[in-house]
Amino acid sequence: MSDYKIGIVVEGPTDRIIIESALNHIFQDQSYTMIQLQPEQSFNHGGFGATGSGWGGVYRWCRQVVDMGFDISENPSLKRFDIIIIHLDADVSEKKYSDANIFDPINDDLPCVLPCPPASNTTKKLEYGQNDNNILVEIECNADIENYLAQKPARERFIRNRKGKMRKITKRYAEYSGQITKKWNFIIEQCSQAKEFNDRIIDLKLSKQEIA
Numbered sequence: 001m002s003d004y005k006i007g008i009v010v011e012g013p014t015d016r017i018i019i020e021s022a023l024n025h026i027f028q029d030q031s032y033t034m035i036q037l038q039p040e041q042s043f044n045h046g047g048f049g050a051t052g053s054g055w056g057g058v059y060r061w062c063r064q065v066v067d068m069g070f071d072i073s074e075n076p077s078l079k080r081f082d083i084i085i086i087h088l089d090a091d092v093s094e095k096k097y098s099d100a101n102i103f104d105p106i107n108d109d110l111p112c113v114l115p116c117p118p119a120s121n122t123t124k125k126l127e128y129g130q131n132d133n134n135i136l137v138e139i140e141c142n143a144d145i146e147n148y149l150a151q152k153p154a155r156e157r158f159i160r161n162r163k164g165k166m167r168k169i170t171k172r173y174a175e176y177s178g179q180i181t182k183k184w185n186f187i188i189e190q191c192s193q194a195k196e197f198n199d200r201i202i203d204l205k206l207s208k209q210e211i212a
Contacts (some may be wrong), residue, residue, distance in 0.1 A: 003031045003032055003033045004027065004030060004031070004032040004033070004082045004083065004205065004208065005032070005033050005035070005080060005081045005082050005083075005087070006023065006032055006033065006034045006035070006081060006082065006083045006084070006085065007034075007035050007036075007037045007059055007078065007081040007083070007084045008034060008035070008036055008037065008084075008085045008086075008087065009037050009038040009058055009062075009084070009085065009086040009087065009088060010036070010037075010038065010039070010058070010085075010087040011039075011053060011054050011055055011057065011058055011088065011089060012053050012054065012168075013051060013086050013170045013173075014168045014170055015089070015175045016036060017170070017173045017174055017177050017180075018173070018180060019085060019087060020034060021180035021181045021184070022180070022181070022184055022194070022198070022201075023201070024177075024181040025181045025182075025184035025185075026184075026198060026201050027203070027205075030205070035081075036118075037084075038051060038057055038058060038061040039051065039052065039053040039057050047074065051064070052100075054100060055083050055088055055089065055092045055095070055193065056099075056100025056101060056102055057100075057210065058086065058087070058088050059100065059102060060102075062086070062183070063106070065078070072084070082204065082208050083201065091200065097116075106178075109158040110174065136206060140181065140191050140193060146159055146166045147161075156174050157172070158173060158176075184198075193198070
């Protein structure tokens with residue numbers, strides 16, 4: 001079986017780490033190549049491409065693709081991929097388009113109904129949940145996850161509270177990516193959205209195998 005070619009569109013580096021860690025489990029018996037389509041890396045625009053990072057960057061990338069006027073299956077930039085993953089944290093439901101410097105939205109709405117914490121925060125907190133079942137209750141929409149992680153001892157901390165703003169420690173997430181892969185089965189047992197993601201990727205894998 002040839003490599004699966006996967007394109008990912010994410011808000012930022014910790015989200016890429018979580019997705020790649022999950023894929024390493026799902027594709028443990030197959031090889032795959034993952035290419036990050038968004039955010040683009042650049043020496044300008046604060047280290048990212050012109051579309052920027054965060055949920056605003058995901059929105060701008062999607063608008064650019066739509067404005068090309070192709071169906072995804074016919075888009076010359078995308079049709080080489082077997083799977084395209086577009087990631088957006090559900091906490092954007094509390095945002096306004098203007099928060100991401102978007103002043104001309106096509107539809108004045110946002111894609112989420114309930115505010116939920118970023119996927120990278122939820123995944124990390126699950127590790128502590130193996131020893132403390134109380135934090136597993138409604139973990140996918142527990143808005144206090146960031147505070148919980150920021151209060152951990154420095155050697156365990158994945159988030160820093162900098163003057164009221166939570167900053168993820170990308171290096172720490174990268175160091176623990178192997179643990180996420182190893183414990184992926186536990187994660188999908190606790191998180192319905194992770195389970196849905198897992199099952200959808202498996203379905204796409206099987207589709208390619210049937211075509212081949």
